[in-house]
Amino acid sequence: MKVLTASLALVGRLALGFPLLWAGWEKLRAFDWWFEKFGQMELVPEASAGVVATAFPGLELVVGLALVLGFWTRAATWLTFGLYALFAAVIAWLLLSGQAAACGCFGPDSDLIVDGAALGLRLIAAAAALALLGLPNSRFSIDALLRVIVPR
């Protein structure tokens, strides 16, 4: 049973972490495109749009990487929950304010658009992140490795 839950935790970490890692990387790779797109969405006041658009992809990348590697797993999982919940809220807001928009989540080459499926997936991911907090950490993580090297 313990092996099963630990394996589930590993799969969950990878399934939730890789999309964040990929999304962050794609945005940083095509930063000018992302910067313009973020401004067009009118999500935050114009004065702060530059700061948010600049900080955001790095944040996705770091949180995604921490989750995939299992480094500070609990903190990374809480942040992952926060990010997916935020994405769901943004998509819901875009739809409620009548916006038809290309998603922009995975860079300029991604075909995804803002729609009901995108909202549903983010809500499922946020719920999965919460569920992940209740599972024991897998042995395949930096946290587990650190516990072996530096026992408490």
Place this chain on the structure above:
Amino acid sequence: MTETPDDNRSRLGLMAQMGLLLVAGTLLGFGFNPEGLRPRKPPHRNKDSISSIYRAPDVELAEFRQMLESGRCMVVDARSGHDFVNGHIPGALAVRDRDSNDLTRIVRNWLPHSGPVIVVDSHPLDFRARRKAADFRLAGVQGARALQGGMEAWRKAGLPLVVGWDMDVVIKASRR
């Protein structure tokens, strides 16, 4: 249940780790784009795309209403989000994207049957609507046109408006 010092310590540790991850992510973003704090110039448009804005044909209100009744056109609102929420044409979508690939994706998903795209603005010269229609044409949507007189003409004709959040768009988005 009482909280032990260990609980508090682990909670503080968790918050510190979250804070450090947030800081690391932010620093990474600014490392990739140190100029992120500076405002950027709008993207360059070549002369062809600017002149095509003015060459574009527009559509009169009467013809536009016929198109709406046939239900085969896509109405795009080019105004700000604030103006849109304060009153827009039923069924209109606010499209802020300008990138050709993004516009193609939007049309493919929201207008599956081929039909014209009509863009609406509130400005008397319909500048934003013409520019947005030009963006759509550059993205390959040949039938994109601006509505003559924009929202002012629509309001003056006493035609219906949707005010506030548009649940219709959410419902349509979840059905697709």
